[in-house]
Amino acid sequence: MNNKKKILIIILILVIISGFITLKNLFKLYVNKIKPYYDLQYKYIGLKNKNLKIKKSINKENQKSKDNEKMLSEIKEKREKLEKIINKYEIKENSKIVYLTFDDGPSIYTDDILNILDKYNIKATFFVTCSSNLEEFSKKLMKKGHTIGLHSCTHNYSYIYSSKEVYFDDLNKLSSIIEKSSGYKSKYVRFPGGSSNTVSKFNKGIMSELSKELTNKGYKYFDWNIDSNDAKGANKEQIYSNVIGSLENNDRNISMILMHDTKVYTKDALEKIIIDALNMGYTFLNISDNTKEVHHYINN
Amino acid sequence: MKDKYIIILLLDIFVILLIIILDSYINYIDYNVDRLNENIDSLQIENKNYEKKLNELKNENSIKQRNIKNMTEYIDSLNKKVKEYE
Incomplete structure (x- = not known):
C-alpha cells in the first residue's frame, strides 16, 4: 500500500468518525432542543385554541345575560299591568x-x-x-x-x-x-x-x-x-x-x-x-x- | 499530495459551515423557546382569568334564569287570577 492510499484511508476513517459524532450530536440536539421546541409550539397552539373557545363562551354568556335582562324588563312591564288589574279588582294573590x-x-x-x-x-x-x-x-x-x-x-x-x-x-x-x-x-x-x-x-x-x-x-x-x-x-x-x-x-x-x-x-x-x-x-x-x-x- | 490538501480543506470548510449553521439554528430555537415560554405563561394566566370569569357568568346567568322563572310563574299566577275573575 503506497502512502497516498494510506492517507486516503485515514481521511475516510476520520470522516466516518466525525460523521458518527455529528449524527450523535444532531440526535442530542433533536432530543434536547428541537423536540421540546415543537412540543412548546403545540402547547401554545392548544392554549390559543382554548383561549378562543373560552372567549367565545364568554361572549355567549354575555349575550345570555343581555337576553335575560331584556326578558326581565318585558316581565316587569307585564307585571305592572297585571298588578294594576289585580289591585283594581282586589283579587287576593297567593x-x-x-x-x-x-x-x-x-x-x-x-x-x-x-x-x-x-x-x-x-x-x-x-x-x-x-x-x-x-x-x-x-x-x-x-x-x-x-x-x-x-x-x-x-x-x-x-x-x-x-x-x-x-x-x-x-x-x-x-x-x-x-x-x-x-x-x-x-x-x-x-x-x-x-x-x-x-x-x-x-x-x-x-x-x-x-x-x-x-x-x-x-x-x-x-x-x-x-x-x-x-x-x-x-x-x-x-x-x-x-x-x-x-x-x-x-x-x-x-x-x-x-x-x-x-x-x-x-x-x-x-x-x-x-x-x-x-x-x-x-x-x-x-x-x-x-x-x-x-x-x-x-x-x- | 495536492489532492489530499484540497480534500482536507474542503472537509474543514464543511465542518466549519455545519457548526455555524447549527449554532445559528440553536440560537434561533433558544430565542423562540424563551418567547414561547413567555407567551404560554401569559396565555395560561389569561385563560385562568377567563375561566374564572366564565364560571362567574355561568353562575350569575343560572341565578338570573331562576329569577326569570320565578317572575314568569308569578306573572302566570296573576294572569290566571285575572282570567278567573273575568
Missing part, C-alpha cells in the same frame, strides 16, 4: 313575594349592595336618610330602577316624634332633596323604629296621629314582617339564618324584609339570601303603587 327593604342609607356599603342586586337583576326599596351622598345615590337608585322610600332626614327619635309638625318638616326636607336631585317624589314612607315603635312614647299618641296624617296626605307607609336583626348587631350568618329561616317557615304571601345598607354584614349576607330565596321559589319585587302595605300594630 304568590311568594319578597320585598328587600334597606333603611338608614345611603352609606359606604350601598354601592356594594347595588352591585349585588344588579348582578341578579333584583330590584329593592331603599328608605333613605339625609346622608351626605343622598343626592348622588337618589340619581343612581332611580337610574337602576330601585324604589326610593322616605325614612327620616335626621333619624333622631326624640326630635322627629316630638310633634306632628316637626315630623313632617323633617320628612319634607328629605323628600325635597330627593326630588331636586332625581326628579322623583316618593310617596312611600317607613317610620324610624317602625309604626309599632315605643321610643316615641314620650309623646303620647303621636304614632297613631302620624300614621293617619300620612295616609291623609297620600303617602303609603310600610313596616316589615321579617327582621334580619342586622341593626341589633347580628353577624353575617345570623342575618342569613334570620331571613332564610323566616322565609322557610313562611305562610305569608308578602314578605317585607327589614335590612340596613349601613351594615357591613348585611352586604356580606345579601348574595346568599338572594340565591337561596330564588331557589325557594320567591319572586323579588320593589315597592310600587300596587304593593299592599305591611303595617304593625301601633303601640302609641
Whole structure:
C-alpha cells in the first residue's frame, strides 16, 4: 500500500468518525432542543385554541345575560299591568313575594349592595336618610330602577316624634332633596323604629296621629314582617339564618324584609339570601303603587 | 499530495459551515423557546382569568334564569287570577 492510499484511508476513517459524532450530536440536539421546541409550539397552539373557545363562551354568556335582562324588563312591564288589574279588582294573590327593604342609607356599603342586586337583576326599596351622598345615590337608585322610600332626614327619635309638625318638616326636607336631585317624589314612607315603635312614647299618641296624617296626605307607609336583626348587631350568618329561616317557615304571601345598607354584614349576607330565596321559589319585587302595605300594630 | 490538501480543506470548510449553521439554528430555537415560554405563561394566566370569569357568568346567568322563572310563574299566577275573575 503506497502512502497516498494510506492517507486516503485515514481521511475516510476520520470522516466516518466525525460523521458518527455529528449524527450523535444532531440526535442530542433533536432530543434536547428541537423536540421540546415543537412540543412548546403545540402547547401554545392548544392554549390559543382554548383561549378562543373560552372567549367565545364568554361572549355567549354575555349575550345570555343581555337576553335575560331584556326578558326581565318585558316581565316587569307585564307585571305592572297585571298588578294594576289585580289591585283594581282586589283579587287576593297567593304568590311568594319578597320585598328587600334597606333603611338608614345611603352609606359606604350601598354601592356594594347595588352591585349585588344588579348582578341578579333584583330590584329593592331603599328608605333613605339625609346622608351626605343622598343626592348622588337618589340619581343612581332611580337610574337602576330601585324604589326610593322616605325614612327620616335626621333619624333622631326624640326630635322627629316630638310633634306632628316637626315630623313632617323633617320628612319634607328629605323628600325635597330627593326630588331636586332625581326628579322623583316618593310617596312611600317607613317610620324610624317602625309604626309599632315605643321610643316615641314620650309623646303620647303621636304614632297613631302620624300614621293617619300620612295616609291623609297620600303617602303609603310600610313596616316589615321579617327582621334580619342586622341593626341589633347580628353577624353575617345570623342575618342569613334570620331571613332564610323566616322565609322557610313562611305562610305569608308578602314578605317585607327589614335590612340596613349601613351594615357591613348585611352586604356580606345579601348574595346568599338572594340565591337561596330564588331557589325557594320567591319572586323579588320593589315597592310600587300596587304593593299592599305591611303595617304593625301601633303601640302609641 | 495536492489532492489530499484540497480534500482536507474542503472537509474543514464543511465542518466549519455545519457548526455555524447549527449554532445559528440553536440560537434561533433558544430565542423562540424563551418567547414561547413567555407567551404560554401569559396565555395560561389569561385563560385562568377567563375561566374564572366564565364560571362567574355561568353562575350569575343560572341565578338570573331562576329569577326569570320565578317572575314568569308569578306573572302566570296573576294572569290566571285575572282570567278567573273575568
